[in-house]
Amino acid sequence: MIRPIALTEPVRAALSKRVDAHKFDHGHALVLGGGPGRGGAGRLAARAALRIGAGLVTLAVPPVAVAENAARLDAVMLAPVPDGYSLRGMLADPRISAVALGPGLGLPRAREMVPAALWAKRPVVLDADALSAFEEDTELLFGQLRPDCVLTPHMGEFARLFPDLAAAIRAGGDAIAGRADAVAAAAARSGAVVLLKGAQTIVATPDGDLAVNDATGAQASPWLATAGAGDVLAGMIAGLLARGFAPVDAACAGVWLHAEAGRSLGPGLIAEDLPEALPGVFRALGI
Template sequence: MTRQIALTDDMRASLAKSPEAHKYGHGHALVLSGGAGQGGAARLAARAALRVGAGLVTIAAPTASFYEQSAQLTAVMLTALPDSYSLRGLLQDDRLNALCLGPGLGQKRAAEMVPAALWGARATVLDADALTAFEHEPDHLFTQTHDKVVLTPHMGEFRRLFPDLAETLAEDDNARESKLHATSAAAKRAGCTVLLKGAETTIATPDGETALHCATGARAAPWLATAGAGDVLSGIITGLLARGLSPFDSACTGAWLHVEAARSFGPGLIAEDLPETLPQVFRDIGV
């Protein structure tokens, strides 16, 4: 049975923080950044991961953009990451428990970094360039993904990775069911959780668990149609993974929070507003 995503007591409890816990008790997320002039998307994701409650968040930037990132960051930490060998070195630290790759990463850097990240067997969100980099060889990606991974494609990225499944999507009264079926098939093929973004977001795990989040009707959030909103969603999910939620629960809770923040802010929303609205969402739901 497909789960209809809504606020529950369990979700509220998963977002609360114990007063006795220290920062490492809430995980350390690592967000990989692209080159010079391409770091904004990673900053959006990192800020969202921090706002959703990750204890620490670090951006890993190439040398060419290190000082650019340094000028923009305060609460989010920064480390240099010149190559995939260095990433494997960073992952020797077990406290780095969640990774985000894709937003603003650049396809060439993504093709190098994704295998190293997946080698680390951490909870990992792959989005944007981390997906598009493998459009010509998706099986090469799927042989490396594992059950701690969450893929967060929009429809265009889904078509690139799963062209045959995209062809099965209906545009009539069966559209919702066909999207759920395609997302479930994609999750089985990739061996990880898949979140297919849209006004009706579908989420599936390799073992057949499915969920649906509807941002339509009274819960519509049209202001999310803005550059960078998807990067924020990736960061929210990464932060929840760092806090210890399962990939499926992180995706479900992240989808709900993403829309709730947009609805709380309202018209005029830009991506930077989403992480800054999360504290009000938490207050509103009693976290």
């Protein structure tokens, strides 16, 4: 049974901020960024995590990328994190309540940083290079995953981690039922929440919850097919995890708000616009 993703009243209520709360009540998201000249994707994710309401967001980059990022960031904080050892040290701070990595990370840095991020047993979003880096050894990745990890592949990344399931999707003519079965199987196999992106985005949990956000027909948002839109989604989900949302709720609410931001902007949108559209989306929801 596949349920449609909707923004329920409890989720809407959880998105608002209590009048007497302070920033640490809303969590601290850590986003890993890539090297010089590859920083855009991480910055998009970090900005999205902050806009969706995480109290603090830090972008952790290789020391050689600090100058580039310092010139581009204000509200998002910046930390030099050279290697996995250094990341583990940062994650000793229990106030860091969620981690996102993959966008723009590069495959070698992803291979080093993913185990360090998972070691800390904090909710984690794995996207882009954090998924592709394990194409040759998926069992190494799956052996470290937990139900509070959210994997956010597009179809190309999904095929790298689950080639047989991607083949089954293709064999079924890319029909929604076949995609849903494949994502459910991927969640069961990996032990994590799996979110397969696309015009119809599917979310599955290891224990069998299955949901779809259908951005076709009246809900179409075709201008989301633009570079960096997925990096923004990863950041939104990380921000919600940092705020304490359950993994499946963070994934579903993130997809819903991302699509709504896309619809509110319409033709001409680029990835940078999506986090900036969230205040308008929240206003329309009465948040």
